[in-house]
Amino acid sequence: MLRFAPSPTGDMHIGNLRAAIFNYIIARQNNEKFLIRIEDTDQERNQEGKDKDILYTLTLFGLMWDQLVYQSENIHYHHKIAEHLIKEKKAFYCFCTEEFLEQKRKEAKECKRAFRYKEEWKEIHKSSNPYPVVRLHGAQNDLSYYDKIKGNLVFKKEEIESFVILRKDKSPTYNFACAVDDMLYDISMIIRGEDHTTNTPKQILVHQAMEYPKKIEFAHIPIILNEEGKKMSKREQSSSVKWLLEQGFLPQAISNYLIAMGNNTPTEVFTLQESIAWFNIEHISKSPVKFDIKRLKFLNREHFKRIHDTDLALMLGYKDASIGLLAKFYLQESSTLNEIQEAIDLIFGQKNMDNENFINFKKDALLLQQHIHQIIAEKHPCLSHFDDFKKELMNRSLLSGKKFFKPLRILLTGRTEGPEISDLYPLIWCFLKDITQIKETH
Numbered sequence: 213m214l215r216f217a218p219s220p221t222g223d224m225h226i227g228n229l230r231a232a233i234f235n236y237i238i239a240r241q242n243n244e245k246f247l248i249r250i251e252d253t254d255q256e257r258n259q260e261g262k263d264k265d266i267l268y269t270l271t272l273f274g275l276m277w278d279q280l281v282y283q284s285e286n287i288h289y290h291h292k293i294a295e296h297l298i299k300e301k302k303a304f305y306c307f308c309t310e311e312f313l314e315q316k317r318k319e320a321k322e323c324k325r326a327f328r329y330k331e332e333w334k335e336i337h338k339s340s341n342p343y344p345v346v347r348l349h350g351a352q353n354d355l356s357y358y359d360k361i362k363g364n365l366v367f368k369k370e371e372i373e374s375f376v377i378l379r380k381d382k383s384p385t386y387n388f389a390c391a392v393d394d395m396l397y398d399i400s401m402i403i404r405g406e407d408h409t410t411n412t413p414k415q416i417l418v419h420q421a422m423e424y425p426k427k428i429e430f431a432h433i434p435i436i437l438n439e440e441g442k443k444m445s446k447r448e449q450s451s452s453v454k455w456l457l458e459q460g461f462l463p464q465a466i467s468n469y470l471i472a473m474g475n476n477t478p479t480e481v482f483t484l485q486e487s488i489a490w491f492n493i494e495h496i497s498k499s500p501v502k503f504d505i506k507r508l509k510f511l512n513r514e515h516f517k518r519i520h521d522t523d524l525a526l527m528l529g530y531k532d533a534s535i536g537l538l539a540k541f542y543l544q545e546s547s548t549l550n551e552i553q554e555a556i557d558l559i560f561g562q563k564n565m566d567n568e569n570f571i572n573f574k575k576d577a578l579l580l581q582q583h584i585h586q587i588i589a590e591k592h593p594c595l596s597h598f599d600d601f602k603k604e605l606m607n608r609s610l611l612s613g614k615k616f617f618k619p620l621r622i623l624l625t626g627r628t629e630g631p632e633i634s635d636l637y638p639l640i641w642c643f644l645k646d647i648t649q650i651k652e653t654h
């Protein structure tokens with residue numbers, strides 16, 4: 213089984229989504245189940261409703277799970293296993309007070325050496341501290357594991373000290389709960405962000421202490437950098453999946469982008485389902501990659517082109533398939549659904565000629581509108597060809613040059629700039645009456 217294990221502590225970061233996608237793909241490739249495990253054991257950091265948000269996001273991306281579990285449901289197993297480890301002398305109670313450890317940390321810092329927990333301290337505060345934590349014995353030997361992206365990683369035994377598995381309130385720590393659950397659910401491969409690389413030896417230590425026979429595989433995905441080359445923080449808008457969706461990036465374009473990042477793909481534009489045929493986690497580059505919104509915009513446009521005209525029209529709130537075609541025409545200057553929506557709504561909205569950018573063209577626009585409506589009423593044969601229509605309208609209005617084109621553009625598109633009217637006209641002439649409505653003002 214593969215798993216994605218989000219903590220319900222905030223909005224989903226694109227790095228998390230990338231891990232979810234990779235786990236999903238590999239589950240499908242290997243015909244294994246895909247588990248979502250909501251890691252909700254840290255009560256203080258949990259945020260109300262974030263679990264539902266995460267599940268909703270996964271659904272939008274088509275990352276359908278076979279099983280869903282909230283980690284807190286397994287706490288009795290965490291406790292049982294901790295008891296077992298204490299009995300087996302693989303784990304022990306540590307009575308050190310937080311103040312004591314803080315003091316030791318301070319001393320280490322002052323002496324400029326790394327802080328290391330020492331087991332000899334464990335009973336110093338036995339009589340005065342009724343709330344011990346439980347620690348697992350640290351590594352006796354150096355520990356290494358093979359990472360499918362980073363290769364062989366070696367950790368010195370001194371780096372893996374005895375660590376807390378149950379806090380003083382008996383709640384399991386992340387490393388312990390995670391390691392136990394990965395055994396309970398028979399996880400075969402763990403794919404997650406590289407910020408977890410140093411947690412992995414601790415989790416392996418839990419597996420070893422339980423004499424778990426299965427060898428779990430690991431892949432740690434490099435972090436995503438922002439355009440300045442720094443780690444993309446949660447506070448940066450474009451790192452939030454929710455923000456990208458709100459801007460009108462398509463889920464299929466976002467997953468295309470996240471799969472292609474630091475990867476060599478057989479095609480540039482593909483769907484998640486298509487990538488199942490060729491995706492190979494070992495081809496993901498081990499160096500971090502910069503987030504490139506221009507590239508994402510390009511892929512978004514490409515995925516818009518793949519959407520059926522009727523569906524695209526519906527996405528924009530219109531029933532006529534030809535609006536889908538019109539939307540695709542606007543991809544020459546728009547990349548997101550919001551940008552396309554804005555352009556289309558301006559075309560179909562009433563034109564407010566009192567707008568300060570339009571006011572100078574108001575008189576001519578009114579004149580053109582009158583003639584256009586006359587031409588429509590006559591069902592004049594010029595209507596279906598822009599050149600004929602233009603000539604006819606110029607003849608009737610006696611306008612030409614800028615005095616003709618600017619007000620015409622405003623009447624047709626609600627803007628003073630934009631794509632060539634001659635290219636646009638074939639896509640809108642059948643709606644001419646509707647789109648040349650001017651807002652009445654007093």
Ligand code: GLU
Nearest residue numbers: 217218219251390404408
């Ligand atoms: N809850 C952890 C996180 O969101 C899970 C890491 C893991 O996949 O083990 O970072």
